[in-house]
Amino acid sequence: MLIRNAELEGYAGNPWRGGGQLADVRLAGGRIAAIGRLDPADGERVIDAAGGALLPGLHDHHCHLFALAAARTSVFCGPPEVDGAEALARRLAQAPGSGWLRGTGYHESVAGDLGPDWLDRAWLDAHGPDRPIRVQHRGGRRWIVNSAALDLLLAGGASPPPRLDRARGHIDDGDEWLRARLTGQFPDLAPASADLARLGLTGLTEMTPSNDAAALACLAAQQDSGALRQRLVLAGRADLPASADPRLRVRYTKLHLHDARLPDYEATVGLVAASHAAGRPVAVHCVTLAELVFALAALREAGPLAGDRIEHASIAPDEQVAEIAALGLIVVTQPHFIAERGDAYLAAVDPADRPWLYRAAAFLNAGVPLAAGSDAPFGRPDPWAAMAAAVSRQTLAGQVIGASEALSPEAALALFLGHGEAPERQRTVAPGAPADLCLLDRGWAKARESLGAGLVRMTVGAGAVWFERKVANGSDHGHGSVTNPS
Incomplete structure (x- = not known):
């Protein structure tokens, strides 16, 4: 496949800022083969991007697929x-x-x-x-x-x-x-996977704490059958076995805290230390301040490992933000919860804690790597809605929560461009990279003005078209095979 006249920026290692040069991108063997001014090869499908922004495929860093x-x-x-x-x-x-x-x-x-x-x-x-x-x-x-x-x-x-x-x-x-x-059975993931492909998602991090060998086997089988298209990073139980499949990487031990019934502290420290000894970072669910304080204490005592994450960090005062930075932790947030649940938060959350709700800019300003996930189905699985919420910080009723935490559209987009196994590292459209791409129907300068799923013109995974929406100003030549999950 050859994608022509695509707006590119960042493939040389620069952050995405939009307004980049137009270039052609050749896909072959599931990877980006070349970037430049390229002539079509015989039998190659040619897609005219018409100046649309070509992004790395988006990655949801926290979801629950089953x-x-x-x-x-x-x-x-x-x-x-x-x-x-x-x-x-x-x-x-x-x-x-x-x-x-x-x-x-x-x-x-x-x-x-x-x-x-x-x-x-x-x-x-x-x-x-x-x-x-x-x-x-x-x-x-x-x-x-x-x-x-x-x-x-x-x-x-x-x-x-x-x-x-x-x-x-x-x-x-x-x-x-x-x-x-x-039933004793896991559900068919094909319909959900197709829906996620329509949103430009080519990668997911499955964060269910009970994931075990049976869940791993099911996910692998559904990838093999084509029902599950996205690449996966998996969290789960401490005894979750490793995977050698590059499409399905076991990465994290998930700790799901609940402040009304916090686990034994020494046992938690031991669990973190054992996970680290096995080379596996931990991902700790923290939706209250008590949970966050407990998690940070345990991580500090066990000693942090590169890749350790705080999931949600729903309430994070400045003191805890500074400690997260000092420990070198990653935060995976859900900015769309401000939109979806913000009015309920304003009614139920202590006013003293409201400034610390689902912070974003504060983490970035402190040097904390920040990524985002949907927590689907407990939140909407739409990364574009999450980006829009990160920019506006508005509830459904139009109230603004934490205006100083708002991100630029570029920073909001970056929340979904991190590597699945290393969210702190941004992926780019570069020769040799996996051909996991999201093509928008317009350039970034226009797209950033109204972030929404309707921007997605095409989703490509491993060099194959997973989703395609025809647009009036685009053209398509050739007879390549197209897989359209719709």
Whole structure:
């Protein structure tokens, strides 16, 4: 394939600033073969980029693929679509089908004055349809089930999950147990992978803490079959085996902290040290200040390893930002949560903590490598929406949270251009690099004015077209094979 008249900048190692030169890019053998003024070869498909910006394929540095795939057939049960008990009851009643009903995205703000633990087994029994129901909190750790669901899950004398509140129907940290009791199988990732390709994503970091050898084998098999197109970096349990496949790299031990039940400190230090001894960095989930303080103390005592990451860093005062910088840690943030959840944050988060919510500029100013991930399906999987939120810092209601944390469009784009295994290193369009590319329908000077998924004209992975949208000012010559997931 030959992509002609593409706007390039950064392939010589310079940061992306837009307004770059136009050049032709030849792809061969799954890599970028040449850049310059190039003549088409016989039988080569030629695409006229018409001055559109050609970027490295985007990388989502924090997502949950299996949950994202499952969410496609689930009922969304949270704000802003569901804003109260009556709205939730209607949403559940209108769900199609007659078997298991799976809800996602629930947040306690839906309860209003009814209290944070209002949604329970008794309410689902009284207000939900007559079918087994399980609803997941948007934080990902809790499932709320009705009596019909609990009876099925515990049928035949099955051992209950370790953290079951039977009376309330609350199951915490029970994903593996639920999967074993329901189907024992992982979902088909093809539809989700195709959707991500339409957004320009050619790489993903799968951050589910329960990832084990079975999850690794499933991901490898779905890549081999072509169902899962994106390159993967994987986090998971400490005993997650390594992978020699360059498309699927096991990189991190995931530590999922919860400040209401923090793990034993010495055991955590030992886990970090053991992971480091095996050459594996840790990625630590920190959505509260208590979790962040605990994580930094453990990392400081164990001794940091290059590649150690803080996931979310949802609340990070200046003191902790400075310590993150001193320890040489990477932060992976979710700027779109300001847009998606910001109004709820303004209602629920202590005013003293609001300046520290999902910071961005402060980390960069302190020299902390910063990348972004969607946390999908617990956040929208759209990297362009995340970029726009990083620039505007606006909630859905138009309120601005942390105006001083706003990024330029270029810095927002850079959040998704880091290497999967090393987010601190920016990828560029360069000879010899993998032919994982995202072609926009316009030059960067125009694209930066309105960041959105509609900018993506073509997504190329390993030299093959995964997604293509025809544009009026582009031309295409030749008869190359095109794979279009739409």
